[in-house]
Amino acid sequence: MAVNSEETERKFEVPRRWQCPALVGVGAVVRVAGPRRFVQTATYLDTPALTLLRAKRTLRRRVGGIDAGWHLKLPKSGETRTEVHEPLGSPARVPATLRELVADVIGTAPLVPVALLRTRRARRELLDEAGALVAELVDDTVEATVLLDGERIVRWREVELELGPAGTEADLDLLTEALVASRLIRSSAPSKLGRALAEPLARRSGKGAGANPTAGETVMAYLADQLGVLQALESAVRVDAPDAVHKARVATRRSRSALKTFRDLFDPSIERHLRAELAWLADLLGGPRDAEVLLERLRGLLDDVPPQYLVGPARDRILGMLRERHDTGRTRLIAALDSRRYERLLSELTEAIIRPPYLGDLAHAPAADVVARLAGKAAAAVVKTAAAAQAADPAQRDEIIHDVRKRAKAARYADEAVAPVLGGKGAAPAWTALQEALGDYQDGVVAIETIQTACAAARAAGEDTFTYGVLVEREAAAHRAIRSRYGKLLKSAVGRSRRLSG
Numbered sequence: 001m002a003v004n005s006e007e008t009e010r011k012f013e014v015p016r017r018w019q020c021p022a023l024v025g026v027g028a029v030v031r032v033a034g035p036r037r038f039v040q041t042a043t044y045l046d047t048p049a050l051t052l053l054r055a056k057r058t059l060r061r062r063v064g065g066i067d068a069g070w071h072l073k074l075p076k077s078g079e080t081r082t083e084v085h086e087p088l089g090s091p092a093r094v095p096a097t098l099r100e101l102v103a104d105v106i107g108t109a110p111l112v113p114v115a116l117l118r119t120r121r122a123r124r125e126l127l128d129e130a131g132a133l134v135a136e137l138v139d140d141t142v143e144a145t146v147l148l149d150g151e152r153i154v155r156w157r158e159v160e161l162e163l164g165p166a167g168t169e170a171d172l173d174l175l176t177e178a179l180v181a182s183r184l185i186r187s188s189a190p191s192k193l194g195r196a197l198a199e200p201l202a203r204r205s206g207k208g209a210g211a212n213p214t215a216g217e218t219v220m221a222y223l224a225d226q227l228g229v230l231q232a233l234e235s236a237v238r239v240d241a242p243d244a245v246h247k248a249r250v251a252t253r254r255s256r257s258a259l260k261t262f263r264d265l266f267d268p269s270i271e272r273h274l275r276a277e278l279a280w281l282a283d284l285l286g287g288p289r290d291a292e293v294l295l296e297r298l299r300g301l302l303d304d305v306p307p308q309y310l311v312g313p314a315r316d317r318i319l320g321m322l323r324e325r326h327d328t329g330r331t332r333l334i335a336a337l338d339s340r341r342y343e344r345l346l347s348e349l350t351e352a353i354i355r356p357p358y359l360g361d362l363a364h365a366p367a368a369d370v371v372a373r374l375a376g377k378a379a380a381a382v383v384k385t386a387a388a389a390q391a392a393d394p395a396q397r398d399e400i401i402h403d404v405r406k407r408a409k410a411a412r413y414a415d416e417a418v419a420p421v422l423g424g425k426g427a428a429p430a431w432t433a434l435q436e437a438l439g440d441y442q443d444g445v446v447a448i449e450t451i452q453t454a455c456a457a458a459r460a461a462g463e464d465t466f467t468y469g470v471l472v473e474r475e476a477a478a479h480r481a482i483r484s485r486y487g488k489l490l491k492s493a494v495g496r497s498r499r500l501s502g
Contacts, residue, residue, distance in 0.1 A: 005085070012180075045112060046059065060193075067085070071085055109224075111231060114147055117143070117193075117196065119143075126175070135164050158192070214364050215369075218420065229251035249286060255274075257410045277348070287325070288330045291322050298447060311467050314471075378407070381411070382411050441482045444478050
């Protein structure tokens with residue numbers, strides 16, 4: 001459960017050989033307790049673009065010391081900030097309450113580790129006559145490992161003075177005067193993280209930053225977007241919020257597809273492992289999602305059947321069977337989200353974002369020279385599979401058309417990834433039209449199988465099966481309509497893709 005507090009603090013630069021002055025008698029201070037010495041380590045998280053840092057928000061997970069857990073600092077006014085705490089939990093998951101508090105700033109961008117700070121702290125409590133805390137003085141020696149743009153280490157020493165519940169602004173000012181008189185210098189650094197990430201932030205703020213991305217940067221930015229969607233949607237998926245499972249499944253498929261299409265850029269063992277784990281997650285998300293889609297489709301189909309054709313308990317049997325599938329799928333999905341395997345997958349995806357597993361020089365080549373060509377291969381795979389479907393025996397054609405759809409989806413996702421390099425002028429809309437038509441076709445194939453399964457159960461129960469035949473014929477008619485549009489949609493998508501890939 002989140003715990004909120006407010007803090008008012010001032011930071012100071014520390015000269016060499018500085019020693020803490022005697023502060024008894026300054027303001028309301030009558031006794032100094034400490035110093036208490038300990039080491040604490042904090043992992044700071046932000047978006048790859050450092051969106052939180054720009055917005056003066058700080059998110060960290062701290063271990064050691066007296067306040068281990070997740071901390072989110074939010075600006076309030078002047079030198080005062082609100083700090084929200086959550087229990088330590090898992091390093092792979094930002095607590096949903098904290099993510100929601102910054103959603104207006106980051107949207108669905110991923111939150112990844114950007115720096116690791118190890119602090120040797122000497123803490124002094126400045127107490128009043130009643131033993132209440134006037135202020136807290138901490139002397140920190142910091143070693144920051146910056147995780148962005150290649151790892152490097154930054155070290156410094158700083159002092160923080162934080163107002164306690166028994167202190168006043170006047171006490172804070174008097175204590176500040178005493179510290180400045182001891183040779184401390186008021187610091188302009190907004191936070192430890194801001195100091196550690198000054199160089200990466202400057203690079204991201206520079207004119208033309210990211211104007212000429214490499215092939216690897218382009219694909220990793222796309223993968224980072226999908227990780228952000230998974231992170232942002234987890235709590236919504238757990239409560240089965242509308243469209244949450246669908247969006248999470250799409251993000252999972254986009255990630256898997258991009259890794260496959262652009263696999264020449266990555267270490268093959270890592271790429272294959274991530275794709276296998278994403279396939280596992282997509283399958284689990286697909287259980288409740290597919291049942292939900294079929295439930296909606298067949299409910300609509302049943303609603304359109306004239307009442308005189310609805311014989312026996314066909315409606316209840318079909319919809320009941322699909323509700324049971326949905327509930328079973330949700331049970332499996334929630335168990336997976338609670339598993340160590342899912343936690344490892346989140347950690348591995350995050351690791352890939354901050355330390356990309358590039359292979360050779362191709363990933364570092366200009367994106368315009370590489371990614372459009374690789375996306376063009378995905379389009380060529382659609383053409384090849386479509387030709388196989390055309391030549392296939394009718395009994396096998398539905399299965400191969402399903403493969404056409406999967407490859408069209410891969411081509412669409414590849415085009416989305418390269419669209420920024422092409423100035424946003426991709427072929428994704430044409431691929432989407434083809435994919436959606438074939439998706440409707442495949443949903444019809446599965447719907448017919450579901451109707452036939454329900455029909456067999458009805459026949460075994462001695463029920464009238466007339467309604468099931470009506471439903472199958474209506475789905476078959478929908479199939480014929482999609483096939484009539486299929487060739488035109490395929491030609492449009494392939495043509496558009498070839499023009500863009502050169």
